Amino acid sequence: MKTHYLGLELSSPVIVASSPYTATRDNIARCAAHGAGAVVLKSIFEEQVLHRAAACDFRPQGMGDSGEYLERYLGDAYKHEFLGLIAAGREIGIPVIASINCVSAGEGWIDYAGAMADAGASALELNIFFQSADSSRSAQQIECDYAAVVRRVVETVGIPVSVKLPLRLTNVLAMARALCECGARGAVMFNRFFEPDIDIERMTFVSSDPFSMPSELRNVLRTAALCSSAVPELDLAVSTGVHDGPAAVKALLCGARAVQVCTAIHLHGYGAIAAIDRFVDEWAARHGFAAPDDFRGKMNYGNPGNSLFQRVQYMQYFPVKAI
16 A cells, blocks of 8 residues: 655555664565565664774874774764665665664764765655753753754755654654754654663663563554644654554554554564555455545544543543552
């Protein structure tokens, strides 16, 4: 079932999210063979480039700029690897969305974005998150940094730009409107970040489970339904918690144009893509819909009777009783 996302015609609303499953030519070919509408390439990570440079920087006497040189060298080598992957993906014949993971508002990402566009990426996904560790900075200041990065990238590249948003924003709708005004074509809800856990016996930080759970979809549906109504010109993709066909249908009903999957492939293999496609097609046929546009947004905030999206407290499920 075809859909349109970021101005691209996709053969399916199922997009494989930035992950190891889009990090090699062979994996991209598997995504295409199983019916994915597009792939978001494994992200270029600013953080990884900076850490690799720091690890190699010994700063011998007389080479005070070696850190800058290594950062640039490693960054260029890292970039070259991903540009080759864009070309390989295009050869396979599937729309390729490049991805940049930004952790600062610096200028270096403008070069990366332009190079990806020149290499033939169909679109660009900016994965932005500025960790707030300064209590003097307001939410508005931080969100202005997001908009500034997007504006500069949009001015540089000639391809559609989407932004993978973090879950923790004060007002997602205001952020979405600001991104749209900066020229962004789409937004992905939501980014799944590294979240540390604690080993209480060793008293050390450890990695938590990186994979999503189906129940996490409920953290996205309300916002997608609100955003697709409030900012309809922004193409939405739902990313978190899409494990199966029913989840994809729910996202589309709330106004999303596409869904991004990763954990479903980890759990069930690339066949999960075809299974989601098949369910969406069968569900649509059963309800008399010929295309996603026929039912997209039918459950968003702009439709009568959907006042439930405004409710934030339980009122009837937990009656007071003696324990």
